[in-house]
Amino acid sequence: MYQTVYHRASSVDEAVSLFAKGSEAKFLAGGQTLLPVMKQRLASPSDLIDLGKIKELQGVELSGDVLTIKAGTTYFDIMQNADVKKAIPAIAYLTSVLGDPAVRYRGTIGGSIANNDPAADYPAALLALGAAVKTNKRSIAADDFFQGLFTTALEDGEIITAVSFPVPAKAGYEKMRHPASRFALTGVFVALTKSGEIRVAATGASQTGVMRVPAIEAALKANWSPSAIDSVSISASNLLADIHGTAEYRANLIKVMAQRAVAAAG
């Protein structure tokens, strides 16, 4: 009843057709979410289609003002990548504080955003930077991609192939780590785009997953500095509350992390 058939796809097309053949197939990337869930018997896919060996899903490209990270690139490779460090150092930093070394060696950006854990780090970066999620079928704006807890715009069998980030003028990320899991208890990504737009996204905080923070965006628009956020008030309603952080604490963290992210962005 918990048996699964393992397939190693060599191209996106092959992965798509393997998926269509399975009765309840699932793509496997780094396996850092999917495998623990299977071990706990909370998921039992009929077929596992491993995307790990697909060349076209690997690597980073910097072309003009767009940084493209292919979906199957591991956190470790992202962190080490010279183009990432040059174009958007905040992404390299975010990746360096994601999980632990074992997770970073296996986990992928595609797996992270497909999963859309409400406390995951990458969704904040995508949303704040106004990234585009590329799939085998289309391009989806980050604003449309993340649709609540563990929910995305992806259709059944759709494969994320890459994420394209417009290179910002300034960007920063700060995260208060969850003491046990080390996901984001609350993490805030701030970005000032080259066209002067300010976008701020918070993860780990809201009951509905990653979210923009308009109040902080407005404050920063008036004055791009940590102190501009001092007077912002964040409501605790609709924020997550659990044994590691009350809603009021998370509301505070949204402010404090945003201030520190602005300071880090320079």
Added chain:
Amino acid sequence: MGVEGIGARVVRKEDKRFITGKGRYVDDIKLQGMTHAHFIRSPHAHAKVKGIDSSAALKMPGVVAVLTGQEIVDDKVGNLICGWAITSKDGSPMKMGAWPAMAPETVRFVGQAVAVVIAESKNLARDAAEAVVVNYEELPAVADVHAAIKSGAPQLHPEAPGNQVYDWVIGDEGAADAAFAKAANVVKLDVTNNRLAPNAMEPRAAIADYDSAEEHFTLYTTSQNPHVARLVLSAFYNIAPEHKLRVIAPDVGGGFGSKIFIYPEEMVALWASKKVGRPVKWTGDRTEAFLTDAHGRDHVTHAEMAFDANNKITGLKVKTYANFGAYMSLFSSSVPTYLYATLLSGQYNIPAIHAEVIGVYTNTTPVDAYRGAGRPEASYLIERLMETAARQLNVDPAALRRTNFITQFPHQTPVIMAYDVGDFNASLDAAMKAIDYAGFPARKAKAKADGKLRGIGVSCYIEACGIAPSKAVGSLGAGVGLWESAEVRVNPVGTIEILTGSHSHGQGHETTFCQLVAERLGVPISQVSIVHGDTDKVQFGMGTYGSRSAAVGLTAILKAMEKMESKAKKIAAHALEASEGDIVIENGEFKVAGTDKAIAFPMVALAAYTAHNLPDGMEPGLKESAFYDPTNFTFPAGTYICELEVDPGTGKTSFVNFVAADDFGRLINPMIVEGQVHGGLVQGIGQALLEHAIYDSNGQPVTASFMDYAMPRADDVPSFNLSHTTTLCPGNPLGIKGCGEAGAIGASAAVINAITDAIGKNNLEMPATPDRVWRTIHAA
């Protein structure tokens, strides 16, 4: 001290196999025809078991049997026992709720087993377990101590009205009241000692193998004390008489107390292996560990301390509620009583102490000894009180401690313990110097300018180790004696095997025990091996816990060594035609003192076994054994000082420095001692900042995985600054006190005292999570 003798930093012999993956743990053992067990556990904190339908499961592939709680009761396997009888203040015995190995009628905590599937593989057993239908009728549950003692609370056991296990007192209430009546100042404090999940790296496991021809059982198990396991399984659980039951505890990956106890899974594996006629293996997973390994701590305490006008303590009153969970685990009753309240005098002269401890049943995992067992709770309470008192009396916390230190030894406390030796000023001085205590105010001011709240916290702990004098603990209700045994076997070629009743599951006995032999005989430790953990090899032993293995176990080895050496000297004297009194042992040789006449130790051994030329009437062979019963507890003590910063924006704590000045008596291997202190400190810091086993009000565990239960990681703790001040323990010939638990006993108070100093508030519960600290800072 030789290069491998006492005091040498010898690299651990056992690490080669651990580091190269050659350790042999229970789960590594595979027996011919072995089956696998998977337990069906209650998802409810409190429920009646109305029926179990295993018909579908029995038809599934590879299923050998599905066995239930009713069957184990019908087969007269005994209920689990609690080995230390505590008497309430009204003279009544503690109230024991019946605890069958699998629940036939009522489950009382989430994770309690009701049935077991035995199958050809672990996964087949797990598959079939999903097909077993258990019909529960849910009952109201209670998880919190105060809720459990309220009238109208759900009742767990008919034997224990009001969910009360006992209401026990110690000390002189009249004297304490008189002290408070005359007090110049009284300091009051409420503290909670948070519940912890022990989380040894290796989960518990057991393999039971029944031989029907011999009617003999072999049990491989993750135990800190295989002989105690055999005794209890034989004497109380009716598994088999002792000579028909062999218990082997091979390599064990950590215990911290949780592997002292004999658990239902081992009993079921033994019973089931006879029933199915094949070996039965069970290896717990991490979730089962969170749900079923005995938890630690969980006290709620109100305490008051009386001071005279000179800031001398005149009295102490303590009232503690101890949450025992759903059942009384093997040594649970002793932990909040004789292992806790007897240490409430701390390092201080306190003329009058009175403590009351109320043990309470709740619908949670049973609670028992966990690294420190009672002493961390006592030390935390006293050191929080001292810090609070210093603030209230407006004196320096270190100075207040100094004013009250015990300086004359031996010292009889009002709560049974008689401290044999110590120098509390010495360890306080060492720690204050190491942390530059005098320079703290300047550092605090500088941190303030950087927007950080800096604090310093002192903790002067004392604990009782080397448990324990058998007669003394017997008079207090213990069901066993707490001596240790040893045997020294010299082989004909002069190599030596030491058989010990102590059990190593991380302590490094295979190295330290050899160092004693190297010290005495001058032979290299490669010539010595340590044999432990098998009831067929070692005659008896009480095992390893309570930092007892060096003070008690090694002393037993010393006694056996002395006997062996005495015989060897006679043989050497005979061979060298000298008188026995002139023989000295040097560098592996038996010498006639002051001459160059000598015989190498291997030749003495060979002579013992060839027996060609032994003194008249001497038996051949060279093998001696000894039992050693300590005369007193030992009293490791020391001072920990923690300096840290709190980020007011997030409530997050960062360590600046952590110094530990311990007095453990003689150190056998300072490197191993440091490792023990590091591990203990990390657990103490883990309790202070991170760890908390939480239940919701219905008794559902909220922290049953590492995603929710925060274990300390390397980057959560500082690099420790360790030092030692030494007073030798007069109670044993080696002068050893013990070092295994000190870190866990002393660290938490230092951390909380430092945080409360930093944020300027006295009340802060553990774990001091960033959220909690931030809320405390901003509370009105």
